[in-house]
Amino acid sequence: MARRTFSIGGVHPADSKISRGCKLEYLPIPPTVYIALSQHIGAPAKPVVAVGDKVKVGQVLAEPGGFMSAYIHSSVSGTVKSIGPRKDLSGNNQMVVEIAVEGDDWMEDIDRTDTLVTDIPEDPKSIIEKIKLGGVVGLGGATFPTHVKLSPPPGKVCEMLIINGCECEPYLTSDFRTLLEKGEQVVIGTALIKKALGVAKATIAIEDNKLEAIEHIQKVVNDLKSKGPEYSGIEVLSLMKKYPEGGEKQLIDAVMHRQVKSGGLPIDVGAVVDNVCTALAVYEAVQKNKPLIDNSVTVTGECFPKQANLIVRVGTPLNYVIDYLGGVPEEAAKVISGGPMMGKSIANLEAATMKGTGGLLFLTREQTKRMPESNCIRCGKCAEACPMGLEPFLLNRLAKAGDTDALEANAVQDCIMCGCCLYSCPAGIPLLDIISQARGQVMGIMRARAAAAKAAAEAAKASAGSPTAK
């Protein structure tokens, strides 16, 4: 049988999932947490607590600051020490709420038992409302507010819910462990999202380097089928291991054989994609009243002595996590938040975790140091690797020439920043560095043009409307 995967490009970096055997483990609560007010795509949340306030675990700290925003909850109990700027992992200032921890006192309405709640609420609106109140955001990396994603614009119909369990990034294993240890919750979460969207079919897509997870989830799905009609229509799909399978657009291509148009959304082709950890967060928010206050983080790297998959309270300083496992190893040269392909290099280890933090990866200088750049040999490996079918060598050249028109014509704005081009370039040309700059520039130009067109259309409308007004 041919193994299913996405149709264009992709690379095969070494799997390196050395922490796959480590069970999920709760990290002790740190003495102080720093909870950022902007942990999602969109407007930062507005704080509703003041300095000196006593807060409990699960209490709302901040309310959405706009349509595209999310609730932020306290992950600990204690006293609000300050609300102000603090350096994030890239060294830039970000607004955070600092809480000094006192005990572990939870909000009363949170169900902290392990009992599975399999009954799915009847009303989709109530599910979405609970997701919103739980501050759930996409945990696959983009931290897109989930309640916004589950409310498709009018006229758009969802045909298929895809639960993303690919975890195509090397090293990371937190999704894998979640599937193995919290598979029931993930499947119930899937059923909840399915209900919220009113869609008949859901696919849990898992790469075939995680056979245990595929088997386990298949079993869970079969077992839950008897619990209610909401559980029918959920399928488990095994996909060939290839990076970036977990990219939203690539996953839709792999599962549904459909491609999202440039500038379009998954819903345009009838798809909604959510990560397995998001499904778990949805389960906890809807069935257990537990907002998104902790998430699973893989701490790994060949040079790191103690591999772990930890459940970490949001806002825990990275230092605290690392010290718990024995501190930064001497050989480590780089610490990455996330996976080695798309993760962000950490410049400041005093920064705190956020909802979207999925991994802490330690790499040695040999593993990660960039090789010196040499001439392009026009081998076309970058174009072969690009999962969007772009030609990075060409975009690089155009970006250096500053030709924004040609960049747009060659679809630089479609770049998903997966890093396949730079990963595969034999000459070590920093393609993605240059292309991501050009992408930002071109997207800025496109936005400005769209805004101007909109203003012109409105002006035309107004002038067309004025004669009748007379």
Next chain:
Amino acid sequence: MTTTIIWTIAIISGLGLLLALTLYLVALRFKVEEDPRIELVEKAMPGANCGGCGFAGCHAFADSAVKAPNLDNHYCPVGGNETMKKVAEILGYEMTEKDPMVAVVRCNGTCSARPRTSEYDGTLSCKVKASLYAGDTGCAYGCLGCGDCVAACKFGAISMDPETGLPVVDEEKCTACGACSKACPKAIIELRKKGPRGMREYVSCVNKDKGPGVKKACASACIGCGICAKTCTHDAIVLENNVAYIDFGKCKLCRECEAMCPTGAIHGVNFPKPIDKDAIKARVQERQKKAREAAAAAAEAAKAVEVAVKPAVDEVKKEESNG
């Protein structure tokens, strides 16, 4: 044999004539009518096509200048007043002289003053580095040192000093086109008035963080203490977002702020004599002391007046309320 030669010559000549005619006709057919003054103006321009004027190049500038009703929105920073005089003459417009400007680098976080906290391993480009993180030092506002400004300069007026790791502007070559200023993602480079004989005073720091952290990140940063603003007698210094800024329109080049700055973030350049900080400090302190005394005296006097006047005022008030 002879006929072959004759034929060859005839054919080649005929072909040549035919092609020449075609070229002539095409040139005639597609001739672009243009105001002849555009060419004159363009000739008067420096021809660097740097875009410092805000137009795509010298031709675009000339085209726009010819069509414009006046020269208010057209100024060539490279050619300066002299070029603009010529342009104004050609077009018969009035021109207003502008002060010559120069690019000024407002960061003095040298390698020794600003210790590196991380090692950057990406493309040598300030833009890429700035979008990745705050920078490889503790200062999130300072120069990133990858030389985007050097690459942007079309006149070879900026170079990186390997000693300090900071860009240096060659005032002779700088045309104040502003390309470096636009290229800098941290907005460190500012176009400032060149000043009489090149003398100018500026705050060489843009760090907006609060005092203690700033000092830790960089020994020569502006910590926003405000001493300079208090010292200035010309109202030229404003303190905003924890960083001082000298308004070059108001600055009288007295160098008092430079002497008073505790971190040496204020720089004075091209002055004929080196600054005598102690003398200026003594002068300023003396003046401030006098001012304080005067203020105290004035307050005393005001109080005395108030005491003297108060009964009368009270009287008036009482009457008013009664009335």
Next chain:
Amino acid sequence: MDKILVSPNPHIHSATTTKVLMRDVVIALLPAVIVSVVFYGWKELLVLAVSVLSCLAIEYLITRYCMKKASTIGDWSAAVTGVLLALNLPPTTPWWVVFIGALVAIGVAKMTFGGLGQNIFNPALVGRVFLLISFPTYMTHWEIPQGLFGVDAISGATPLGAIKEGLMQGASVPDLMASHGYTYSQMLFANIGGSAGEACAIAILVGFIYLVARKVIKPWITLSILGTVAAVSCVFWLANPAQFTDPLFNLLTGGLLLGSCFMATDYVTSPMSTKGGIIFGIGIGFITLMIRYFGSYPEGVSFAILIMNSTVPLLNNWFHQKKYGRA
């Protein structure tokens, strides 16, 4: 841990570098090199040594003293050019002719454009064609393989040359084949006259399969060249077997295999897209046959590849790969 390292993503890199790719090409050429040394003996060894060493030396000197930058010979690309040039020359070529070839290949065709990746034409082929035009006597003085360190080498024409000459004198193809005693097994297993690399088809194919298996190159360009040659020559041959040689003969003789497997697939001078590559291959195949059938040179692969090299920028401009979500 001293200072934390910070860079944009990705943070890991594939093990494939320019050096690895070029070394793979040299490894793929080894069967052909070994076979040619076995069949032509020490003369061939001398040609190979002179060619590779002068290519390396010339690149080193140019990078260090003309371009004033770090030497690039460590990337193995000069070695590839050296081996390919040697395999494209008759084993009897004097050492100084080989040196001139290397000088033109590296000095003119490669480094004047800015080094690896910047050149328009395949350096080894430019070197070879330069020698072919400048020193026709040496370049057409072929030797018929006489076994390992064979006693006295017999000079003679290549099959293509012999047949071209015969055809000009009015003979027909089947007669010529018979009179020269050419058989296909001879051509497959290294027993025909020609430049060193043309001697053994099997050795070339082994190298080609290695390159494809290692994913260094994609087979499309080679297949489209061979396919075109087979198809076009089939049409001509069927039309007039007395005048035109048959497809198999055309596939196995001359530098066609060496050219299509190693020279036309050179990254730098071939199109990036698969579609472009196929058209590039069709062009090479067609031009080769036109030169062989109607030109005054018996062999046309070098010229065909160089001509098609010049169309690569255009092909790259015309053919792009399929983009995601854009019909």
